[in-house]
Every structure is written in structure tokens, then in C-alpha cells.
Amino acid sequence: xxxxxxxxxxxxxxxxxxxxxxxxxxxxxxxxxxxxxxxxxxxxxxxxxxxxxxxxxxxxxxxxxxxxxxxxxxxxxxxxxxxxxxxxxxxxxxxxxxxxxxxxxxxxxxxxxxxxxxxxxxxxxxxxxxxxxxxxxxxxxxxxxxxxxxxxxxxxxxxxxxxxxxxxxxxxxxxxxxxxxxxxxxxxxxxxxxxxxxxxxxxxxxxxxxxxxxxxxxxxxxxxxxxxxxxxxxxxxxxxxxxxxxxxxxxxxxxxxxxxxxxxxxxxxxxxxxxxxxxxxxxxxxxxxxxxxxxxxxxxxxxxxxxxxxxxxxxxxxxxxxxxxxxxxxxx
Amino acid sequence: xxxxxxxxxxxxxxxxxxxxxxxxxxxxxxxxxxxxxxxxxxxxxxxxxxxxxxxxxxxxxxxxxxxxxxxxxxxxxxxxxxxxxxxxxxxxxxxxxxxxxxxxxxxxxxxxxxxxxxxxxxxxxxxxxxxxxxxxxxxxxxxxxxxxxxxxxxxxxxxxxxxxxxxxxxxxxxxxxxxxxxxxxxxxxxxxxxxxxxxxxxxxxxxxxxxxxxxxxxxxxxxxxxxxxxxxxxxxxxxxxxxxxxxxxxx
Numbered sequence: 079x080x081x082x083x084x085x086x087x088x089x090x091x092x093x094x095x096x097x098x099x100x101x102x103x104x105x106x107x108x109x110x111x112x113x114x115x116x117x118x119x120x121x122x123x124x125x126x127x128x129x130x131x132x133x134x135x136x137x138x139x140x141x142x143x144x145x146x147x148x149x150x151x152x153x154x155x156x157x158x159x160x161x162x163x164x165x166x167x168x169x170x171x172x173x174x175x176x177x178x179x180x181x182x183x184x185x186x187x188x189x190x191x192x193x194x195x196x197x198x199x200x201x202x203x204x205x206x207x208x209x210x211x212x213x214x215x216x217x218x219x220x221x222x223x224x225x226x227x228x229x230x231x232x233x234x235x236x237x238x239x240x241x242x243x244x245x246x247x248x249x250x251x252x253x254x255x256x257x258x259x260x261x262x263x264x265x266x267x268x269x270x271x272x273x274x275x276x277x278x279x280x281x282x283x284x285x286x287x288x289x290x291x292x293x294x295x296x297x298x299x300x301x302x303x304x305x306x307x308x309x310x311x312x313x314x315x316x317x318x319x320x321x322x323x324x325x326x327x328x329x330x331x332x333x334x335x336x337x338x339x340x341x342x343x344x345x346x347x348x349x350x351x352x353x354x355x356x357x358x359x360x361x362x363x364x365x366x367x368x369x370x371x372x373x374x375x376x377x378x379x380x381x382x383x384x385x386x387x388x389x390x391x392x393x394x395x396x397x398x399x400x401x402x403x404x405x406x407x408x409x410x
Numbered sequence: 411x412x413x414x415x416x417x418x419x420x421x422x423x424x425x426x427x428x429x430x431x432x433x434x435x436x437x438x439x440x441x442x443x444x445x446x447x448x449x450x451x452x453x454x455x456x457x458x459x460x461x462x463x464x465x466x467x468x469x470x471x472x473x474x475x476x477x478x479x480x481x482x483x484x485x486x487x488x489x490x491x492x493x494x495x496x497x498x499x500x501x502x503x504x505x506x507x508x509x510x511x512x513x514x515x516x517x518x519x520x521x522x523x524x525x526x527x528x529x530x531x532x533x534x535x536x537x538x539x540x541x542x543x544x545x546x547x548x549x550x551x552x553x554x555x556x557x558x559x560x561x562x563x564x565x566x567x568x569x570x571x572x573x574x575x576x577x578x579x580x581x582x583x584x585x586x587x588x589x590x591x592x593x594x595x596x597x598x599x600x601x602x603x604x605x606x607x608x609x610x611x612x613x614x615x616x617x618x619x620x621x622x623x624x625x626x627x628x629x630x631x632x633x634x635x636x637x638x639x640x641x642x643x644x645x646x647x648x649x650x651x652x653x654x655x656x657x658x659x660x661x
Binding site: 097099117118119120121122123124125127129131133134135136137144145147148149176177178192193195196 | 558560561563564565566567568569570571574578579582583585657659660
């Protein structure tokens with residue numbers, strides 16, 4: 079489960095409530111059993127904090143052993159378990175280092191090992207990769223996902239990054255201003271956003287139902303949406319819906335050169351400047367689309383309502399949804 | 411980190427200073443009628459005082475007072491400070507009272523203690539106790555309250571009880587602050603004891619200085635001052651060394 083939402087949506091608060099670190103009303107259930115009466119130190123929650131917070135006065139092995147010591151396990155048990163975790167995280171060589179001498183990625187592994195050491199029932203990961211550089215974060219993300227699946231531990235993963243959420247999640251819970259807006263499988267959040275808030279958060283994509291689809295071989299498929307034949311990268315059976323973000327539509331005033339793939343004539347129906355981009359409403363065939371373009375490009379063009387333009391959809395950015403089920407979201 | 415200057419070079423300015431002192435005194439370059447003994451005379455006097463046991467006895471008297479008063483005051487300060495830092499209600503209750511007592515200079519208690527405790531061995535120890543207790547307490551409270559609350563939460567999610575969190579996370583992380591308090595007051599204890607002995611007690615380095623003063627024995631006064639300077643420095647360095655040893659690996 080991934081908790082997804084913008085800053086201040088209440089993601090961390092939810093994690094804190096699960097861990098028992100904040101006062102709350104209501105009830106937290108682990109496997110159907112209320113744990114509200116249990117203080118944080120008896121909940122058996124593994125919590126990986128955003129800032130990691132490795133104990134600076136303890137070396138790596140002692141950091142990992144902290145939860146085991148608190149459980150009053152025997153020294154042999156602790157040593158075995160610490161070794162096992164060091165191996166699992168591939169950080170055996172760091173065992174006697176102190177946190178100040180670790181890189182960001184190494185700290186991450188140690189913090190995760192520390193959280194996992196007491197074999198918690200629930201694992202909470204609060205933006206665990208936000209402090210890392212992008213390549214390290216990507217690498218660790220894959221590893222984290224594999225690890226989580228291998229351990230089979232119930233995990234709540236907090237993030238504000240849509241892509242990260244999609245990659246990590248079995249299910250995504252979209253949060254906005256403290257309200258749970260949608261809980262669903264990642265692709266359904268994207269293709270069937272329950273309301274405008276969810277849609278806005280994922281970038282207000284254009285979502286089109288497909289009337290027909292026809293494989294062109296070699297991993298591309300032609301789908302018909304409201305009279306537009308759109309080529310999409312897809313190798314499966316059939317496509318039910320496609321989606322693309324406003325920023326993935328290019329607008330050109332003149333007929334663009336190059337092959338006639340995913341290029342359509344359209345009319346401008348509305349122009350609305352926002353903080354980051356200028357939102358341009360378009361009508362192509364039967365379809366209403368929303369495009370977003372940077373202010374400086376908009377200023378170089380002379381767009382006005384009713385004007386005929388050419389638009390290009392970036393082929394690689396079109397996302398497809400195969401499933402033909404109805405507008406029904408998973409119950410939580 | 412500072413590059414270590416070779417130990418020999420650190421002593422050079424002191425050597426120069428002593429040489430100048432010796433020359434100035436020998437050739438009577440001091441204006442007026444002041445009597446100013448050269449360094450060599452002071453060294454000689456140091457030898458006499460040590461050999462006769464006068465310096466040793468008085469030094470030991472002062473040292474024992476400082477050690478007892480400082481240890482007792484520090485332990486009490488750390489204990490009360492830990493409670494105040496950890497238990498919010500204790501802090502709320504005691505903080506206003508402590509804030510009132512803290513600014514009183516240790517010697518300000520002397521007239522009161524002379525009447526309450528009397529002129530005896532307990533008096534300088536009580537003064538040292540007070541002079542150590544409040545600053546150590548203050549630094550301990552600050553150190554404990556400054557520990558990032560998030561570390562406490564981490565420890566809690568890892569299953570640690572409050573008592574365990576205090577001893578394994580909060581106290582170690584507060585150590586640098588506590589040591590700052592100890593270090594500053596280790597030197598301070600010597601300054602305070604001298605003053606107390608000068609005013610109220612017939613033994614100790616301070617008393618020796620007062621007696622020397624009334625006999626116009628400037629060489630003895632200077633010997634005492636040098637002993638005092640060395641002890642202040644030694645005590646501060648000792649705690650600095652302890653602090654580095656305990657926190658170097660992670661600090």
C-alpha cells in the first residue's frame with residue numbers, strides 16, 4: 079500500500095497514527111485487532127523515518143541491534159540476527175562504522191535493517207528515498223520492492239511522487255488535505271481517478287475511451303478514440319482506455335514536418351494561464367483535450383480561441399489501460 | 411581540525427616570558443618601590459615550600475575540598491538535571507526556582523553559609539557544591555531537552571521503554587552538553603575555593619596566599635598563583651580529554 083499525496087496532505091500523520099506516535103481518535107486495526115491501547119513501543123511497527131535518524135552514538139551493528147536489545151533477546155540471538163540483516167542489506171563491511179561515516183544510500187540500508195530487525199508486523203516507510211540522489215533512489219527502489227515482496231510484510235509506503243508510487247504499490251491511497259480520496263490499484267488511480275482532486279494530483283491527464291483497437295505488430299497498436307486514430311505503444315490483447323498528460327501534447331500553428339503519426343487538426347476552445355503552464359482546451363474530432371504549455375512558448379505563439387492548430391501526441395508518453403472492467407474501485 | 415603544532419614550539423613563548431620576567435626583576439626595571447622577585451627566586455621558594463611540606467599540606471587541603479565539592483555538586487546537578495530534562499512537569503515546577511538561584515555568584519552564598527554551616531571544613535565544600543551544582547544542572551537540562559525528539563520516537567517504535575530510551579539514547583546524546591558544563595566548572599571550582607579560603611578558612615592555598623600577603627612574601631604569592639593556574643588548566647583539560655574520548659567516534 080502506498081500513501082500518495084502532496085505535502086501537507088497528512089501522509090506522515092497517518093504513518094504516525096499507525097505507529098502510535100500521535101494522539102488520535104478512532105481505531106487502528108492490525109489483522110482485525112485494535113491496537114489503540116498499545117503504546118508505540120509495544121505495537122511492533124517497523125518505522126523508517128524520512129530523516130532516517132540513525133543513532134549517531136552507536137555503530138551500524140549496534141543501531142541494527144537496538145530493537146533486539148529492547149526486546150531483551152540473548153546476545154547470541156542478537157548477533158545472529160544482526161549478521162543476517164547485514165547480509166540481507168549487503169552491508170556486512172559497514173558493521174563497525176558510525177553513521178557519520180556512511181553515504182546516503184548506506185544510511186538508508188542501515189535504517190531499514192534497524193526497522194526490520196525486531197521482525198515487525200507492519201512496516202512504515204516515510205518518503206524513504208527522498209534524501210537520496212536520483213540514481214541511488216531508483217536503484218534502492220527496485221531493491222526495496224523486491225525485499226518487501228520477499229518478506230511479505232504489510233507495508234505502508236509514504237510518498238508524494240506519483241511515479242514512485244506506481245512502481246512500488248499494490249494499492250495506492252491518494253490523500254489530499256487529510257482526506258482519503260481514492261484507494262485503488264495504481265493503474266486504476268491513473269485511468270479512473272475518482273474525482274477532480276485525484277485527477278489534478280496525478281497531473282490532470284486526458285483520459286480517452288477507445289472505440290476499437292487494432293494491432294499493427296511490433297509492439298504498436300492503433301486505437302480509435304472519438305474518431306481519432308491514435309498509435310500507442312502496446313503489445314497486449316486490447317486497449318480499453320488511453321491517457322496522456324497535458325504537457326505531452328505539442329501544439330503547432332503550422333503543419334509540422336515529419337511522418338503523420340499521432341498528428342491531428344484541432345480547434346482551440348479555451349485558454350487559461352495557471353502558475354506553471356498555460357492550459358489550452360482543444361477539440362480534435364469528437365474529443366476534448368487539455369494541453370499544457372510553458373508560458374514562454376505560449377507567448378511566442380499567437381493562439382486564440384477558435385483558431386485551428388496542429389497537435390502532436392508524444393507516442394512514448396501515452397499510457398494504456400487493458401482491463402475492461404467497469405467503473406468500480408476496489409473496496410478497502 | 412587544527413594541525414598539531416610541535417609541542418616544543420608551544421613552550422617557546424612561555425620560555426621567553428620567563429626570561430623577560432627574570433631580566434626585568436634582576437635589573438630592577440620595575441618602576442616605583444615595588445618588590446618584584448625574579449623567576450629563579452620564585453622557583454627556589456617553590457622548592458622550599460614543597461620541601462617543608464607547607465605547600466603540599468595546603469594544596470592537599472584545597473584539592474580534597476575541590477574534589478568532594480565538585481563531584482558531589484556535579485552528580486547532584488546531573489541527577490536533578492536529568493529529571494528536569496526528561497520529565498516535563500519537573501521542569502515546569504523547578505525551572506522558575508532554579509532560574510532565580512542560578513545567577514547568584516557562588517561567593518554570594520559565603521556570608522550566609524558562614525552562619526549556617528560555620529567556619530569549618532564543610533564550608534568550602536558547600537561553596538564548591540553550589541558553584542558546581544547550578545551550572546552542571548543547567549547544562550544537563552539543556553543537553554537532554556536538545557536531544558532531537560525524533561530519536562526518541564525511533565527508539566520507541568523499536569520497542570524501547572521510556573527508561574531504556576533515557577539511558578541508551580537521550581543520555582548519550584546529551585553527553586557533549588553535560589561535559590561542557592563539567593569542563594567549565596572544573597576550572598571554576600578552583601577559582602571559587604581560593605576566594606573562600608582567602609576570606610574564611612585558615613588552611614588551603616587561598617589562606618596561604620593571604621598569610622604570605624600579610625608577611626609581604628610576594629614570592630610565595632606567585633608560587634600559589636602558578637599552582638592555581640596549573641590546577642585550573644589541568645582540571646579543564648582532563649574533562650576535555652574525557653569528552654573527546656567518549657564522543658570522538660561519533661561526534
